[in-house]
Amino acid sequence: MVRFQLLALATITAVAAAHVPTFAAAQSERLIPLVDGRTCWTPTSNRCFRYDESRRTATRSGFGNVRVSSRIEVKPGFITESGFVAIERAISKQTGGHIYGR
Known part of the structure; x- marks a missing residue:
């Protein structure tokens, strides 16, 4: 009887764990x-x-450079869609033009 209850509990736990995202x-x-x-x-x-x-660094024509942190890479050489958008936003916030003398 106890074995049956433990087996049932283990089965329910396994099925529940399999359906959790x-x-x-x-x-x-x-x-x-x-x-x-x-x-x-x-x-x-x-x-x-x-x-x-x-x-x-990342840049677009007419905008300054934006530093790309290594933390934004999910794995070497790849970024997520949200990382791409973050880089785009940082570039768009630039006032434009390359500043010489820095």
Whole structure:
């Protein structure tokens, strides 16, 4: 009788655990490759910025450079969609033009 109850409890626990969404599944976002040169939202998209891997900076024509932190990379060479948007916003906040003498 006790074995049957323990087996039933283990089965219920296993079934319940299998139906609980995992943290990784809930937080999943598409990964975008951070390419030295031109990084784009999709391969055919016009949402792009220039990325310089040696300086770890991103820029668009007419705007200043934005530092890209290594913390934004989910895994080496890849950023999430929210990371891409954060870089875009940081670039857009620039007043424009390259400031010489810094």
